[in-house]
Amino acid sequence: MISYAFPYFLIAIVPIVGIFLYIRKISRSALRELKRLENVSRSPWFCHLTATVQGLATIHAYNKTEETVNRFESLLDKNSVISFLFRCSMRWLGVRLDSVSIILATVTALLVVSTHGSIPPALAGLALTSVIEGLEPEAPLTVKETAPPESWPVEGRVQFQKYNMCYREGLPLVLKHVSFSTRPSEKVGIVGRTGSGKSSLGVALFRLVEAASGSISIDNVDISTIGLEDLRSKLSIIPQDPVLFVGTVRYNLDPFKQYSDDQIWSALERTHMRESISGLQHQLEAPVVENGDNFSVGERQLLCMARALLRHSKILILDEATAAIDPETDNLIQTTIREAFSDCTMLTIAHRLNTVLTCDRILVMEDGELNVH
Structure with missing residues (x-):
């Protein structure tokens, strides 16, 4: 042109x-x-x-x-x-x-x-x-013709079907012929060496990168056929580096003002953070600095869990969420997970083996392939 x-x-x-x-x-x-x-x-x-x-x-x-x-x-x-x-x-x-x-x-x-x-x-x-053009357009946020019902997903059943993914055309596949399915509310641990493709499973679920071939279904709905907003609003993730935004505690837990104070305090109670937040001068209105640096790593993880609990997503992904914290905080977080997310389907991407010992099933990834199921 x-x-x-x-x-x-x-x-x-x-x-x-x-x-x-x-x-x-x-x-x-x-x-x-x-x-x-x-x-x-x-x-x-x-x-x-x-x-x-x-x-x-x-x-x-x-x-x-x-x-x-x-x-x-x-x-x-x-x-x-x-x-x-x-x-x-x-x-x-x-x-x-x-x-x-x-x-x-x-x-x-x-x-x-x-x-x-x-x-x-x-x-x-x-x-x-x-x-200034050239960026590949992202998939639409909503697709009216295939939009799932508001109650979706009901069971939280996840199914990968011969799924292949690469981060850019011409690059090697990072996920190769991955096939597995979860039962409703099942706790699945995912382990493997660095670079084995563990975190790429979370990338695939959120459709941050589209599939090269194969499919992912949630409650029998192919996620490639629905809008990104319809998909991502139903999933929650707690990453290895917990993300808190500049603002207040309330804003970080409920940025869209969808929940009452009682619901927020209940989520903090269930994630063992109520005492810490109530001890702050302004409680829910207490300021959060950039990257949440006025909270410890463990506290940031627990606040992210409280945020996920408020959303009550049926599917939760923990991407090496406890790899950078001490064993005592790790045990507290594991207790919180077992108590607060008992009715959710959880995919736990772990570095520490003891993190996934309580899971119902463990998947082992190696070089983008599912080796042990």
Whole structure:
């Protein structure tokens, strides 16, 4: 479209394409290897931390504290170095891609100005608009013809049918021929190495990425046929990094003002947070700073659980929700889950094996495939 409006644009596009291809060539392999190394170096660190917590009495008995700490610091340093390099590389790539986009937009704008009066204004505007297009459109929020009833899902039965998914066309599949189904209110644990595809199951359920093939059904409704809002409003997730927004406690629990104070306090009671919130000066109106930094990680997790409990979603996903907290808080959260979400279907993506020991069933993921069912 731009070249049709401005034939001279073809002269400028050649060096721009050359710059882009050069950036792509030198960054693609480096980023792929850095991400692989980061994933590989993360597992020993987590495993060492888990083994240390579980064997703390033995470590003290044999006076191995210093050796254990040194080993932990060594593993952490290795992971931190690679993680830092990966993030620097991503920032390097982002700056250069943004620069290419700016050059493209600038050249187009200059051509619009320099050819003023020689082409129709509508065509010039269309060409300039084309510069900022290119994002793949998201699926519609609602589809009236296939909208599920308000009460859906009733049972919370989830079924994956020969499901395949990749994050972008041309990339390898991250989920390969995954097939399993859950019973109503079943608690399913999902374990596997880093990069095995555990978290991709949650991505697939929320349709953050569309399927390459296969299907996912909830209560016999194919989720690819309904709107994103109809789907996501019926699901809840508690991620590894709990998300709290700037505002108040009430706003974080009930952003759309759908619930009464009694319902909010009841949710806090059931998630063992009522005492903590009632002890704050403004209680439900107490401020929450950016990222919820005025609460501990465990408290943020429990507030996210209270939010999920208020929504009373029939399907709950826990994506390594207790991987970054101490065992005592982990036990409290596990107790909360058993008590507050007993009637929900739960998919627990776990790093610690003890997190899924109470599940009805455990799925083992390896290289995007379901190996043990």
